[in-house]
Amino acid sequence: MPRVNMVQALNMALREEMRRDPRVVVLGEDVGRMGGVFLVTEGLIEEFGEERVIDTPLTEMGIVGVAIGMAMYGLRPVAEIQFIDFIYEAFDQIVNNAAWMRFRSAGMYKVPLVIRGPCCGGIRGGMHHSQSNEAYFIHTPGLYVVMPSRPYDAKGLLKESIRVDDAVIFLEPKSVYRTVREEVPEDDYTIPLGKGRVVREGDDVTLVTWGAMVYVAEKAAELAEKRRGWSVEIIDLRTLFPWDKDLVVSSLEKTGRLVIVHEAWKTLGPGAEISAYIAENHIDLLRGPVKRVASYDTPFPLVHEKLYMPNVARIYRALMEVMEW
Amino acid sequence: MTSLLGDVDLPFKPLPPRVLEEYSGMLREALGFKRAIDEEGRVVDESLLPKLTNRELAEIYEYMVRARVLDGWLLKLQRMGKVALHAPNRGQEATAVGTAKPMKPHDWLFPSYRELGAYIVRGMSEEEILDRAMNTIDDPLKGSDFAIYGNRKYNIVPAPVPVGNQIPLATGAAIAAKILGHDTVVVAMFGDGASSRGDFHTGLNFAGVFKAPVVYVLQNNQWAISVPTKRQTAAPSFAVKALAYGVPGIRVDGNDVLAVYSIVSRAIERARRREGPTLVEAVTYRLGAHTTADDPSRYRREEEVKIAERYEPLRRYRKFLESQGVLTEKEALQLEEEWDSRVEEIVRKVLQKPGLPKDVFFENVYERPPWVLEEEKKEFEESLKIAEELGIELEE
Ligand SMILES: Cc1ncc(C[n+]2csc(CCOP(=O)(O)OP(=O)(O)O)c2C)c(N)n1
Ligand SMILES: [Mg+2]
Numbered sequence: 001m002p003r004v005n006m007v008q009a010l011n012m013a014l015r016e017e018m019r020r021d022p023r024v025v026v027l028g029e030d031v032g033r034m035g036g037v038f039l040v041t042e043g044l045i046e047e048f049g050e051e052r053v054i055d056t057p058l059t060e061m062g063i064v065g066v067a068i069g070m071a072m073y074g075l076r077p078v079a080e081i082q083f084i085d086f087i088y089e090a091f092d093q094i095v096n097n098a099a100w101m102r103f104r105s106a107g108m109y110k111v112p113l114v115i116r117g118p119c120c121g122g123i124r125g126g127m128h129h130s131q132s133n134e135a136y137f138i139h140t141p142g143l144y145v146v147m148p149s150r151p152y153d154a155k156g157l158l159k160e161s162i163r164v165d166d167a168v169i170f171l172e173p174k175s176v177y178r179t180v181r182e183e184v185p186e187d188d189y190t191i192p193l194g195k196g197r198v199v200r201e202g203d204d205v206t207l208v209t210w211g212a213m214v215y216v217a218e219k220a221a222e223l224a225e226k227r228r229g230w231s232v233e234i235i236d237l238r239t240l241f242p243w244d245k246d247l248v249v250s251s252l253e254k255t256g257r258l259v260i261v262h263e264a265w266k267t268l269g270p271g272a273e274i275s276a277y278i279a280e281n282h283i284d285l286l287r288g289p290v291k292r293v294a295s296y297d298t299p300f301p302l303v304h305e306k307l308y309m310p311n312v313a314r315i316y317r318a319l320m321e322v323m324e325w
Numbered sequence: 326m327t328s329l330l331g332d333v334d335l336p337f338k339p340l341p342p343r344v345l346e347e348y349s350g351m352l353r354e355a356l357g358f359k360r361a362i363d364e365e366g367r368v369v370d371e372s373l374l375p376k377l378t379n380r381e382l383a384e385i386y387e388y389m390v391r392a393r394v395l396d397g398w399l400l401k402l403q404r405m406g407k408v409a410l411h412a413p414n415r416g417q418e419a420t421a422v423g424t425a426k427p428m429k430p431h432d433w434l435f436p437s438y439r440e441l442g443a444y445i446v447r448g449m450s451e452e453e454i455l456d457r458a459m460n461t462i463d464d465p466l467k468g469s470d471f472a473i474y475g476n477r478k479y480n481i482v483p484a485p486v487p488v489g490n491q492i493p494l495a496t497g498a499a500i501a502a503k504i505l506g507h508d509t510v511v512v513a514m515f516g517d518g519a520s521s522r523g524d525f526h527t528g529l530n531f532a533g534v535f536k537a538p539v540v541y542v543l544q545n546n547q548w549a550i551s552v553p554t555k556r557q558t559a560a561p562s563f564a565v566k567a568l569a570y571g572v573p574g575i576r577v578d579g580n581d582v583l584a585v586y587s588i589v590s591r592a593i594e595r596a597r598r599r600e601g602p603t604l605v606e607a608v609t610y611r612l613g614a615h616t617t618a619d620d621p622s623r624y625r626r627e628e629e630v631k632i633a634e635r636y637e638p639l640r641r642y643r644k645f646l647e648s649q650g651v652l653t654e655k656e657a658l659q660l661e662e663e664w665d666s667r668v669e670e671i672v673r674k675v676l677q678k679p680g681l682p683k684d685v686f687f688e689n690v691y692e693r694p695p696w697v698l699e700e701e702k703k704e705f706e707e708s709l710k711i712a713e714e715l716g717i718e719l720e721e
Contacts, residue, residue, distance in 0.1 A: 029549075029550065029552065030550050030551045030552060030624075032551075033551055033623075033624050034550070034551035034623050034624045035623070037550070037618075037619075055551070055552055055556055056552075056556075057518075057521035057552070057556065057557050057558070058488060058489075058518035058519065058521040058522060058549050058552065058557065059521045059522045059523060061522075061523050062521065085486075085487070086487055086488075088487070089487075089490075089522065089523060089524075124409050124471075125409075125471075126409065126469070126470040126471040126486070127469060127470045127486070128470060128485075128486035128487060129486070223715065223717075227715075266697075266701070267697060296686070296687070296698070296701045296702075296705065297690075297697055297698060297701060298686050298687060298690045298698070299469070299686075299690070301468055301469070301685070301686035302409060302460060302468045302469060302470055302471055303460050303468030303680065303681050303685060303686070304468070304681070304683050304685065304686060304720065306719050306720045307683055307705070307708075307709070307719055307720065308686055311708070311712075311719050312712075312715075312717055312719070313708045313709070313711045313712035313715060313717060313719060314704070314708040314711075316711060316715065317704070317707060317708050317711050
């Protein structure tokens with residue numbers, strides 16, 4: 001099995017799906033002859049040609065709108081947004097057409113589309129190359145929202161996303177693109193949407209997170225274990241809508257304590273939904289308050305980003321608050 | 326008041342011949358090519374030579390030199406890890422300088438991220454630009470984003486990183502100036518790639534409808550990262566796009582600083598007379614990488630760049646100045662060396678400055694911070710203390 005990084009795993013997924021299904025096409029800015037600014041689509045144009053690997057004019061509204069039309073007609077497009085921060089021009093298309101076409105045509109038309117792109121911070125990218133804006137999409141009925149944290153999941157989840165008959169927003173934490181390597185099978189495997197995974201088992205507190213925060217959470221958990229003897233269970237949700245509530249609830253049955261860590265803004269971030277759901281339905285499981293560690297409610301800064309995003313100290317503080325409550 | 330037959334076409338009929346005539350004239354400009362001097366600095370169109378004194382002509386050259394020297398330093402500093410990202414300007418100095426020079430101080434500029442020459446012309450110093458690029462304590466934009474510049478002091482609105490989203494803002498500011506009875510003209514600069522965005526189309530459409538006093542300068546540097554202009558549009562020029570919005574478009578040699586100056590200054594005058602907007606397409610070439618994060622060898626040949634180097638704007642203008650007896654080759658080179666050592670000194674000074682405070686990002690989100698941010702700031706301060714107690718370095 002080859003040891004690959006997330007960029008290579010995503011490339012494998014695209015290549016395999018394009019070989020398997022001639023309806024799969026890739027489009028976006030610089031995805032063709034350049035292979036994408038992060039090289040996720042490297043080599044695809046050589047194998048599949050310009051009709052299936054399409055360098056587009058510079059407009060996210062155009063890329064997404066055209067991809068929706070392609071999907072409705074019978075292709076299975078994968079539209080790249082060069083940085084997810086640039087997706088806002090496409091919002092009308094995403095909400096009104098990608099998400100709602102099935103409903104507004106009473107099921108006559110479907111939009112089997114993947115909109116994928118790099119997200120999140122940690123590379124000193126400033127306010128337009130760092131955002132974690134998943135909440136906008138989670139909030140919109142009709143969309144799946146996915147964010148892998150490691151190469152193995154990236155491949156399996158992207159393949160599944162391409163096969164799903166609804167629109168999927170597929171967010172790739174770019175700080176992990178080349179920093180994590182692991183064995184990824186060359187065979188055809190998929191990971192179902194809506195299923196999280198336990199990254200680290202523990203008994204005292206459940207820490208729910210996703211994307212690059214998985215690695216920061218692991219560091220904080222190790223520190224908490226070493227200094228205080230607390231045993232932290234970490235869950236990587238992987239899919240943010242629908243999120244794996246069964247996995248979270250079964251962990252809470254064991255720990256009774258919940259900390260949610262995400263890079264998205266705190267106000268109405270995904271943590272708010274998870275926390276509210278648990279409060280509504282499983283208050284009996286909780287031994288103390290739910291704590292959220294999120295990016296502060298300001299635009300993403302170019303300077304001091306590591307202080308702005310959840311970091312080990314901030315997560316440690318939240319763990320203290322729930323453990324010592 | 327409702328008008329009868331004023332707002333609609335009844336009965337339907339062909340457009341009057343004068344419209345076709347007017348549009349064929351506009352078409353010639355939009356598909357034409359204005360240039361004052363050729364690649365060897367020889368005058369080819371007297372009518373495009375601006376009426377400037379020798380001192381002003383030399384000053385224009387100096388601005389271009391300053392832009393080029395600073396560009397080189399920003400590249401160097403990025404390689405040293407002192408600057409997060411830089412978008413090289415090399416080759417596009419004539420468009421930036423030629424656009425900003427005819428503007429008045431109270432005119433507004435909505436630039437893109439590749440216009441060092443324009444900032445310098447409008448009074449921004451090398452020190453300020455370096456403070457910005459290195460996010461020192463004096464960074465006027467307080468660490469908000471990389472590769473962009475702006476300062477209300479010079480009526481330069483900070484460029485957006487999302488390509489082209491300043492275009493409707495420029496239109497709106499111009500309409501506001503008109504409503505308020507100011508004689509301000511607004512200038513927006515952006516690339517060929519930006520012309521594909523909805524913002525471009527809606528910005529020009531509003532400008533046409535409301536006769537906004539705005540000048541759009543589209544820098545066609547022939548690339549949008551790896552995408553050549555032929556993939557950006559099937560139209561034969563970018564200038565021609567304006568015509569669909571009832572706005573004149575003019576295609577000009579963007580490496581000819583005199584032609585850019587003349588055409589932009591005519592467009593500004595037209596806007597100042599409240600006769601409407603203009604789109605100027607400046608044809609140029611991006612000699613450098615897209616940004617310091619880009620490797621152009623993945624998508625374009627080195628030979629192409631070598632050929633383009635021959636047409637670069639400084640050499641051409643230097644030849645013109647020499648032929649006019651304004652500046653000798655030696656004086657020109659001296660100027661470059663002078664600015665290089667001046668900037669070196671500034672760099673040394675700026676490198677000594679402290680960075681921005683840790684809590685800077687809590688500023689300027691709202692005029693009056695809501696309780697949410699106040700609570701978050703408390704958490705922030707506590708987390709810094711915890712990091713200290715735990716002995717962990719958060720920012721490595
Ligand atoms: C809305 C948006 N989409 C994508 C990007 C990524 N990007 C940055 S610059 C660029 C190309 C811009 O080309 P052009 O407008 O011609 O300007 P140039 O860089 O050539 O000066 C792209 C695609 C962006 N900044 N904004
Ligand atoms: Mg360009």
